[in-house]
Every structure is written in structure tokens, then in C-alpha cells.
Amino acid sequence: MNFRRPWCGKRKQASLPVPKIPRTLERLKLFSDLLNPFAMRSLIPALLVLFFGASVFASFDENKGLVAYFSFNHCDARDDSGQGSYGQLLGNVRCWCGVEDDGLLLDGADARVVFSGTINHYFTTSDFTLSFYFKPESRQVFPQSLVSKRAACDEDNVLDIAYNATLAELTTDFKESEYKLYHELSPEVQGTGWQHYALVREGVYARTYLNGKLVRESRRCSGIDLSNEAPFSIGDSPCLETGRMRRFQGVIDELRLYERALSEEEILQLYLLYPVENAQMDCLS
Template identity: 30%
Template sequence: MTLNPKLDSSCVLALSFDEESGNIAYDQSSYGNDGTIYGATRVRGLIDKALSFDGVDDYVDCGEDESLNLTNAITVEVWMKTDIAKNFQGLVDRKYNDDGSWSLYLQNNGVAFATAIPGDRIKTVAVFDYTGAWHHIVATFSLSEEKQKIYIDGDFKAESTRSTALQEPTYPLNIGRARLPDLGHYFNGTIDEVRIYSRALSEKEIKTLYYYGIQSLRHTPYLLK
């Protein structure tokens, strides 16, 4: 089962983690960006199954296909749940360093979307208590709008100005860990329904995606805790 069975044509990665077994998370987009699972285990998720990460060395590697090397616009979408407020927990990452790229990760007090090109780092932060419940986190960048933004549970929360295209990433797309710039920043909790789009989704579209997930939670209210 998927969060939204009608994937937008701009979706270049769609992982629901609903496989019965094995170490491959199959991409439901048309781009075949399957993820290799390292250590993370399947558990009950937002919808059907999800992946549980131990915060030590678990992650998913989705490779570095050209379809994932987005520089003019991007949306990163993830549902996550954790009971631990800890700095630098990687959610979805292409390595954030002086050479350029981006990372979506948790801080002690919220979530950060950091982008970089050589000589120019910009970090957008949305402050909120993310522990103890499922949360829908979305980060967008649009060169035409010159903005990078964060949405939490369907609502716009923070933005920064970026007037330059992103540097083409040189490291694989990882889920559950971040390079900031070094390895070691692992997520402790559960991740489900990861999506990457080649455009910046609108606030209306993001709210619609959020309500898909909330409908699932309302049908199984025990998942809210």
C-alpha cells in the first residue's frame, strides 16, 4: 500500500518500505532508484510497513542516479517518528559541505534543511517538538522563487532566500543518516513514505499529501502515540 497511489510525474523517488523481506526498498516512481537497506528493520508504519533505524549505523543508500541530481528545484518529503530529541539526526541527505549539496536533518529543537554551493551555505530551521508522534516533514527549494522552505504537518513554517542553483551532488542519496560533512549523524526512530520531486511543491499540494497520511493515522489511532 502506498501513501498516494497516483504519484506526480515529477516524483523521482518514492519509497514506502512495504516489502515483506529483503534488503531492497523498491522505488515506486518510474526512475528505479531502489534503496539498499543497511541494518534498518521493517516495523509497523504510517501505512503498512516502515523502517526502524537504531541511531548507530542504520541507513538506506539510494545511489546517485542523474534523476536525483536536482539543482534548480527540489522537494524532499518524509514521515518520521522518534522519541529522542538529539542534534544532527539525518533524515534524507546528499552531503552538506563546502563543496555543495543538501541535507534534511533533525536538530535538538526542530528540523533543518541545509543547502550549499562552494562558498555559500544556507540553513533553514523550523523549531518544534518532534518527539513522541508521527510528523510530516517537507523541504523545498525553487530557484525561480529564490526560496528554500520547510513545512511541518502540512503548514509552512520557515524559509530562507537562495538565489543560486544548488551544486550537483557528488555523494549518494542516503536515508537515516547525514554527512554534515562527516559521517556519524544517524537517525533514531521510524521513517516511512519518502518522496523526492524535481520541482517545489506548492503549499496546497503539501497539505494534500499531509492529509493522506493523517487519514491513515485516524483509522489506526494507536499509531499517534
């Protein structure tokens, strides 16, 4: 899908016609609501295959370029891709209903996950795709640290993603320095239900997706170097120390990292593996 080329250093919100598959998905959702909002929605992926053929899913290899995958289905943070990463659960991290099987519930107080291994080698100048599901359990005044890889709460070599209920967005900081960054990548987030988020870095472009749809794109004349020695983490941004951020309170699930930039179609297909409509909204221990 083509975009008008913005000026270097400028940014814009994507304003594009909805692709055929997402438009059909929305129509199927409306149809399912009229019939049965619970039973019919689970049939959406099957109906897409019926309407468009098996090629809708068969063309997407979810393991191509996958360098880290945390399903959290074993109530820990083992790397299901077998690529040599591992997450250490710290504080009050519990097993909870995820978007697919189990996820990790963080209490917003001291719960966090700190990762070691190869996952920390891919946030440099290269292309990547980061994907995960999240479900907030509280609406705090302060931003809540979701995913972070930054050494300090400054402007140098920053990847920091936070749930901001006040601004109704997933604040996405992606920068090498104060004046070398991707502008306005933060997608709007409505409600506290399950959401799928993806961040794609492709050359001089960065894009964010929510529930399979492109919502933000930013471009620079030159790329951004994220290289730092800090570990990749969940709920553990160094900006917590400033008092202006809190740890994430909620559930996170199905975290993936690819060493390539997934296309818009691949992001949709990745999302349709576990559409949020199929997620269990309430979980009883």
C-alpha cells in the same frame, strides 16, 4: 499566497494567515477531540471533502513529476514509482509500523539506507520537492542524521537534514558554499510523534513545511547548486565521522521526490493523504 519580497541573501520566518483548509482542519481536530480522539480523527479527510467538495483532493495529482517514491511497505527500499532508483539497507534496519502500512526502523547505531539510480540526478540547480514522514525513538544530545546528499562534512554542495532534539528542530542545511546558502530553513519540531516534512526548492526560493503547513521560507538573488557525486542516503551523513552527529534512531516512511516545486496547496493535499493523526503510535512486533 503572496510574501513580502525580502532583500537578497536575507531570510525570514513565514508569518502568514492560516489558509482556510488548515484552519478548518484545526477546528475539526478540536471537534473530534471532544467526541472521540481516535475514531473521529480518521474522518477528517472525509469531512474536508464534505465541507469543500471533492475538488480539495481531485485537483492534486500525486504522481505528476514524481521521480522516486519509497513506500517501504515491502520492508525494503524499492522504488514504487518505477523510475529506476533503489535503496540498499545496511546494518540493523527493521520493518516497523509506518504512517501508512510499514516503514523502516533504524537503530541509531549502524542502520542506514544508501540509494542508487536516478534519485541522485535531481539535486542540482533545478526545482524539486522532497517529502517524507519520520518518528524519532530517542532524544540524543547530538543531531541525528536523517537525510543527506553531501560528499564531505564541509561547506560545499550540501543537502543535509538532521533531527536535533536539543534545539527541537529539523536542521536543514541547503548550501553551495560557506556564503552561498539558504538561511534559517529549519522547522521547529515538538515531541517524538509522527511528523511530515517537506522541502521545496522553487527557483531562488526554498521552503520547508511541517505537517502540511509552511513554516520557513528563504530567498537568494541566485540559485544554489547542490551537485555532488555522493549518493542520497538516510542516516548516513559524512558528518558522522566527526563525532558531532549520530545516525537517526526511529522510523521513516513514505519518502517521495518530485522534479518540480509543489505549491503550498499541493503540500497540504499530499500531507492529507496520510495525516499523522491516523498513524499508529505504538507498534508491537
